Amino acid sequence: MSHPPERFSRTLLARLIQADRFIGWLGQLDFERALVLTSDAWKVAAGGVPPHCFLLAAPVGAEPVEIFLLRVTGAAEVPADPELRAKLETFKGRSPVAGPGGTVEEFQFGLLQCRVLGTFYLQAGQLRLGSDVENYAVAAGWAVHRPGGAALEAIVNYLSPERLAASREEARRLGLAGDLPHFSIGTVRYASTERRRRSEPAGLAEFHLNAVDFLARRTAVLGMTRTGKSNTVKQLVSVVKRTGAGAQLKIGQIIYDLNGEYANANQQDQGSIAGVFPADTVRYRMFPTPGFEVILNNFFRQIAEGHSTLRGLIEGGKLPRSADLEAFLTMDFTEPDKETCSSDYEFQRQAAMFNLKVAAYQALLVRAGYELPAGFKFAFEVQPGIRNKVNPAVDPANGLTAQQAIEWFQLVRQIQDELVTSTGKSWVEPDTNVLINLLLQENDQGGYIPGYRLLQPFKDYHAPNRSTDVCDEIYHHLVNGRIVILDLSVGDPVQRERLSKRIARHILRNSMAAFNAGQHPPHIVIYVEEAHNLVGRHEPLTGIWPTIAKEGAKARLAFVYATQEVSSIHPSILANTENILAMHLNNHHEIGELAKYYDFGDFAASLIRAQDVGFARIKTLSNPFVIPVQINRFDPEQAK
Numbered sequence: 001m002s003h004p005p006e007r008f009s010r011t012l013l014a015r016l017i018q019a020d021r022f023i024g025w026l027g028q029l030d031f032e033r034a035l036v037l038t039s040d041a042w043k044v045a046a047g048g049v050p051p052h053c054f055l056l057a058a059p060v061g062a063e064p065v066e067i068f069l070l071r072v073t074g075a076a077e078v079p080a081d082p083e084l085r086a087k088l089e090t091f092k093g094r095s096p097v098a099g100p101g102g103t104v105e106e107f108q109f110g111l112l113q114c115r116v117l118g119t120f121y122l123q124a125g126q127l128r129l130g131s132d133v134e135n136y137a138v139a140a141g142w143a144v145h146r147p148g149g150a151a152l153e154a155i156v157n158y159l160s161p162e163r164l165a166a167s168r169e170e171a172r173r174l175g176l177a178g179d180l181p182h183f184s185i186g187t188v189r190y191a192s193t194e195r196r197r198r199s200e201p202a203g204l205a206e207f208h209l210n211a212v213d214f215l216a217r218r219t220a221v222l223g224m225t226r227t228g229k230s231n232t233v234k235q236l237v238s239v240v241k242r243t244g245a246g247a248q249l250k251i252g253q254i255i256y257d258l259n260g261e262y263a264n265a266n267q268q269d270q271g272s273i274a275g276v277f278p279a280d281t282v283r284y285r286m287f288p289t290p291g292f293e294v295i296l297n298n299f300f301r302q303i304a305e306g307h308s309t310l311r312g313l314i315e316g317g318k319l320p321r322s323a324d325l326e327a328f329l330t331m332d333f334t335e336p337d338k339e340t341c342s343s344d345y346e347f348q349r350q351a352a353m354f355n356l357k358v359a360a361y362q363a364l365l366v367r368a369g370y371e372l373p374a375g376f377k378f379a380f381e382v383q384p385g386i387r388n389k390v391n392p393a394v395d396p397a398n399g400l401t402a403q404q405a406i407e408w409f410q411l412v413r414q415i416q417d418e419l420v421t422s423t424g425k426s427w428v429e430p431d432t433n434v435l436i437n438l439l440l441q442e443n444d445q446g447g448y449i450p451g452y453r454l455l456q457p458f459k460d461y462h463a464p465n466r467s468t469d470v471c472d473e474i475y476h477h478l479v480n481g482r483i484v485i486l487d488l489s490v491g492d493p494v495q496r497e498r499l500s501k502r503i504a505r506h507i508l509r510n511s512m513a514a515f516n517a518g519q520h521p522p523h524i525v526i527y528v529e530e531a532h533n534l535v536g537r538h539e540p541l542t543g544i545w546p547t548i549a550k551e552g553a554k555a556r557l558a559f560v561y562a563t564q565e566v567s568s569i570h571p572s573i574l575a576n577t578e579n580i581l582a583m584h585l586n587n588h589h590e591i592g593e594l595a596k597y598y599d600f601g602d603f604a605a606s607l608i609r610a611q612d613v614g615f616a617r618i619k620t621l622s623n624p625f626v627i628p629v630q631i632n633r634f635d636p637e638q639a640k
């Protein structure tokens with residue numbers, strides 16, 4: 001299917017008007033509001049006129065030059081102005097454009113209050129929608145119709161030529177070749193009670209999402225619990241997936257799945273994302289589970305990562321501080337770099353000292369009870385002079401068991417004063433010395449310190465079976481266009497928070513680095529729920545989530561956030577959110593916040609009243625106004 005402007009020819013303007021959907025006469029119009037005279041009989045013939053219904057007003061008889069687009073906002077009282085009343089009276093006597101003729105009973109008449117959404121007109125053969133009305137003085141007495149089917153689809157999927165050009169430009173920049181990808185996610189829906197009309201699927205107008213609106217943009221999915229936010233997110237994931245597949249473009253998606261609903265098919269939902277795209281989905285959990293990768297790192301292999309995790313945990317906890325612990329926290333486990341060493345010899349010396357430090361750290365982990373990876377051996381080079389002083393019978397380069405390594409460090413400590421370099425300095429460098437202190441629970445003055453015991457509570461953060469950094473691995477999946485689901489429904493909340501942030505930071509850092517280096521960062525869409533906790537109004541804007549929300553777009557990071565607490569979202573993030581999909585909210589405070597944006601105010605009452613699942617009011621970057629849509633239930637079969 002192509003976009004509406006292409007779907008319709010020059011006579012489109014006339015075609016928007018469907019004669020059999022006449023509902024009344026335009027009584028009065030100004031820049032903002034319109035008054036429409038209608039009758040029960042006309043309304044019934046056109047299928048009813050629910051609140052928020054789109055209406056079109058056009059002159060009778062002649063080919064229209066312009067057509068006004070209205071939205072019903074409620075019923076209106078008979079106006080006080082005698083002139084207007086007289087005019088309305090004369091309209092009552094006119095024969096309708098189509099539909100039931102004959103005399104209409106006086107009591108059947110009523111007035112509709114409408115908002116003016118804009119004016120459709122043709123320019124250079126293109127359908128255009130101006131957001132204001134110019135000629136309103138002449139419009140009294142124009143016929144008003146309720147658009148349906150193709151005409152309604154043209155209205156709700158309308159893209160201005162400017163927006164279309166901008167979208168194409170954007171698509172080109174994003175690497176999407178061909179026509180703009182867009183997908184139906186639901187059908188126009190006005191009222192909560194629409195039993196009759198919704199049972200006629202042929203008459204429903206499809207609402208399409210333009211994928212370009214979502215890539216490298218911000219999207220809010222708002223609504224109370226169980227109003228269909230997660231279902232909407234699944235639709236978005238599937239739209240993005242299909243966009244990527246259609247354009248042969250890799251678009252990574254990562255879902256922070258707090259409730260485990262995207263990872264697993266359960267009884268309540270028909271399908272999980274993992275079930276629909278099994279080959280392209282990787283699931284992670286915080287502890288080993290069949291079918292899932294673990295989110296954790298192997299502390300014996302990803303030294304710097306593991307150490308930074310420990311640092312975060314210790315700094316976040318209330319552990320008694322000591323000089324050795326402080327020194328441990330500020331330790332740097334960056335490997336020596338050949339480029340920055342003055343000579344090969346210097347590099348080898350630094351590498352040997354680094355390996356020794358790492359071995360002392362690993363021995364410390366072992367003593368604290370961290371499980372060794374299978375087949376792990378301690379192996380590090382020690383120059384013969386030193387080696388022979390420590391224990392001539394043991395060469396650590398040949399491989400030591402954990403127990404042997406710990407004993408070797410004990411011996412080092414016993415004769416430490418004798419272990420000096422050719423320049424007279426201690427052979428044991430300060431960091432390594434601190435690690436040995438912690439390993440042996442003894443400070444430089446010979447006093448007792450808790451040492452390795454401080455690391456014991458964090459054993460569960462270590463994954464003995466993993467061979468690469470989990471953040472690198474996840475980023476790699478995203479670069480390859482995979483869907484990564486972080487199932488955060490199980491595991492310790494503190495750990496969950498830390499890992500979530502660390503992964504987010506890694507994604508931002510890598511994508512920003514690519515951007516800053518003048519490369520094309522990969523396309524990544526990040527989905528988070530309970531967003532008020534992450535981008536809340538009391539969060540510092542420098543935190544990782546606000547930074548992604550604010551600046552991620554540069555680095556091609558799209559951010560989709562779901563919450564029921566609109567008022568808790570940081571105002572500067574909500575204000576910069578290009579797409580808003582709002583479902584039922586239960587109080588005026590939240591609605592008030594939303595009503596500040598676009599024409600959501602028109603829907604304030606219905607958003608509170610109607611609790612229907614998946615009944616969304618949608619404003620995307622492309623749509624000039626809010627469109628009420630019943631979002632389709634995520635259908636695994638169709639998505640496949």
Ligand SMILES: Nc1ncnc2c1ncn2[C@@H]1O[C@H](COP(=O)(O)OP(=O)(O)O)[C@@H](O)[C@H]1O
Pocket residue numbers: 223224225226227228229230231232268269270613614615630631632633634
């Ligand atoms: N558009 C929809 N049409 C039909 N059923 C839906 C729709 N959206 C959600 N549901 C169903 O309603 C329930 C709650 O939806 P969910 O998306 O989990 O809500 P939330 O994430 O807001 O708590 C689920 O069982 C889901 O399958």
Ligand SMILES: [Mg+2]
Pocket residue numbers: 226229230231529
């Ligand atoms: Mg949910």
